[in-house]
Amino acid sequence: MSPPASTAALPLPAARPDTPAPTARRPAWRQRGIDLLLSWPFPLAVLLLWQVGAQFELIPPQILPAPLVVAQTFADLWGTGELQDHLLISLGRVLYGFSLGTSLGLLLGVSMGLSPAVRDYLYPTFRLFAQVPSLGWLPLLMMVVGIDEALKIILISKAAFVPVTVNTYNGLRNVPTSLIEVSRVFRFTRWQLLRRVVFPSAFPTLWNGIRYGLTHAWLALVAVELLASSEGLGFLIVYGRQLFQLDVVLAAVVVVGAIGFALDKVLSVIETRLLRWRRESF
Incomplete structure (x- = not known):
């Protein structure tokens, strides 16, 4: 009887050619650095084309001043304090209008999202109101409140009010039903359901509404x-x-x-912190 063949002589299964080799995941800080580097070439190219066009007077300097001229003008306005004065006035208007519009938007969005009766009464009217752009109310408001600060605060508030209301309402209405069913199994009270399930689940959409509201408020300003x-x-x-x-x-x-970019970036950082707190709280 012949001895059994050695297992070393058996053919090994060939590796699948379509199986990708495992790759090392980049650290988060390195990925952010790469993304930052990739975001710079286009604006630098635009700035270079602007400088070349101004230097060779492809466009008259009365229409498109050179970047260095604009930088010098910015320095002069900053040195005299004129730019800071105008900036503080604009930021104050945005702060008042955005705070008012966000407060009213959260109140209405939560009311319509949690109460079917409130939604049936107010949602159609709100949709009609939201379809009119903020500047569409300008002629009427000028006749009612004049052209003083009240006009600006009302229009800025309206610009923030609509996206905050819509996103708050949608966030509360789109809470997964599976989470609601689990809360019923654990016999949550209504307050526990809102605090531990509904609002944490709706928070990302709600915060997006606040970010959009700030962006729209700045544009309206x-x-x-x-x-x-x-x-x-x-x-x-x-x-x-x-x-x-x-x-x-x-x-x-x-x-x-x-300033608009900086305001949105601040809210983005706050959102990251709040979402991390929300994950850690579960």
Whole structure:
């Protein structure tokens, strides 16, 4: 009887060619650094084209001043304190209007999201109100409240009110039914259901509404200051246009964009902290 063949002589199964090799996951800080580097080439290319066009006068300097001229104008406005004065006035208007609009939006959104009766009574009227842009109310409000600060606060509040209300309502209405059923199994009270299930589940959507509300409030501020104001960043843009000082216009536009980006970034950081707290609380 012949001895059994050695197992070493048996053919090994060939590796599947379509199986990807495991790759090491990049650390979070390295990935953020790569994303940051990838975000810079396009704005730098735009800035370079702007400088080349201004240097060779492809566009008349009266229409498009050079970047260095705009930077010098920004430094002059900052040095005299004029830019800070207009900026503080605009930020104050946004703070008041956004706070008022967000408070009313959260109140209405929570009421419609938790009460079918309130939703049936108010939701159709709210949708009709939301379809009219903020500036669409400008002529009527100018006749009612004039062109003073009340006009600006009301329009900014309306701009923040709509997205906050919509996202709050949708967040509460879209809580997974499986979570509701689990809470019933544990015999949660209504307050426990709201505190431990409904609001934590709806929080990401609700916070997105607050972020959109701040963005819309900032945009509405600039728009209303362009049309009816004697102070603020929007007025500074109009003032530069009227005097045909395009360097002042561009300096103010850069500040508007930078401040809007910074405000959204602050809310993004707060959201990350709050969501981490929410995960740790479960």
